[in-house]
Amino acid sequence: MEENKPLLEGIDPEIITHMTSRRETLLKATALAGAIATAPVAFGALAGTAFGQGASLPGKIVDVLNFALTLERLEDEFYRTGLSSSGLIPAETQAVFQQISKHETAHVALLSSVLGAKAGPKPTFDFTAGGAFADVFSNYQTFLAVSQALEDTGVRAYKGQAGNLKSNGKILTTALQIHSVEARHAAEVRRIRGQNGWITGDSRGNLPAPTQAVYAGEGNTTQGGASLSGLAGVSSGAVSESFDEPLTKAEVLAIAGLFIAKPAMASGKMDKKMEKKDKMDKKDKDKMDKQ
Numbered sequence: 001m002e003e004n005k006p007l008l009e010g011i012d013p014e015i016i017t018h019m020t021s022r023r024e025t026l027l028k029a030t031a032l033a034g035a036i037a038t039a040p041v042a043f044g045a046l047a048g049t050a051f052g053q054g055a056s057l058p059g060k061i062v063d064v065l066n067f068a069l070t071l072e073r074l075e076d077e078f079y080r081t082g083l084s085s086s087g088l089i090p091a092e093t094q095a096v097f098q099q100i101s102k103h104e105t106a107h108v109a110l111l112s113s114v115l116g117a118k119a120g121p122k123p124t125f126d127f128t129a130g131g132a133f134a135d136v137f138s139n140y141q142t143f144l145a146v147s148q149a150l151e152d153t154g155v156r157a158y159k160g161q162a163g164n165l166k167s168n169g170k171i172l173t174t175a176l177q178i179h180s181v182e183a184r185h186a187a188e189v190r191r192i193r194g195q196n197g198w199i200t201g202d203s204r205g206n207l208p209a210p211t212q213a214v215y216a217g218e219g220n221t222t223q224g225g226a227s228l229s230g231l232a233g234v235s236s237g238a239v240s241e242s243f244d245e246p247l248t249k250a251e252v253l254a255i256a257g258l259f260i261a262k263p264a265m266a267s268g269k270m271d272k273k274m275e276k277k278d279k280m281d282k283k284d285k286d287k288m289d290k291q
């Protein structure tokens with residue numbers, strides 16, 4: 001419980017309240033409820049109770065949680081920077097981005113808390129992607145484009161890791177709870193940009209070319225081995241929209257890598273490990289498609 005305190009002490013009490021309110025029922029059902037004096041300590045205790053400390057988690061799960069933490073840190077810093085860039089976000093969407101930013105802070109807090117000392121170092125981010133989005137924090141349209149790319153990536157990234165978390169039901173459940181919120185973020189930002197909430201084929205819509213990798217493979221119309229294109233009255237485009245596709249860790253890191261100035265996870269050893277994992281993920285997916 002103690003090791004969660006410094007982390008949670010730095011967080012806006014409003015976020016902690018939000019994080020803990022949904023767990024109120026569970027808290028009430030445990031002896032913890034009466035013994036806990038403050039919300040930050042309450043959350044720390046709950047995290048410890050529900051997930052255990054990072055040190056006791058299998059390496060495979062620690063890897064996935066660190067991968068998710070990198071993505072959440074990316075989103076968290078992106079919105080914080082956007083919100084502090086004066087004149088960037090117009091008044092009518094300020095509240096939306098303030099709220100999304102709080103969600104990202106909550107996601108980072110949760111993953112950091114679960115991982116404890118096993119949390120990897122925070123990379124240095126470059127939201128201009130080496131200059132491709134040079135005006136990301138001075139041009140609202142560029143900011144929105146990067147936001148959509150990050151959120152759409154997040155949705156596919158969590159989906160891609162579900163299979164790697166199935167040995168721990170509690171962590172899998174939590175990951176899926178974050179996953180659907182990322183989908184809400186994606187849909188909201190897409191709506192603000194005048195786009196549909198869903199993805200048609202592998203189209204990036206009106207996003208710039210460097211984001212195409214975010215949508216690669218989304219045009220798939222074969223599910224569970226059944227080819228669904230040509231269904232009566234349902235176009236291939238609508239079929240592709242009906243199913244979101246996962247991205248492997250390597251695919252996500254290639255996208256996230258655009259925004260990472262000094263990749264903390266890019267040691268040769270880690271690259272090789274991820275390449276191997278990526279091949280295994282693809283094998284599993286092909287197997288499922290054939291079934």
Ligand SMILES: [Fe+2]
Pocket residue numbers: 072075103104107154182
């Ligand atoms: Fe998030």
Ligand SMILES: [Fe+2]
Pocket residue numbers: 075104151154181182185
């Ligand atoms: Fe998000």
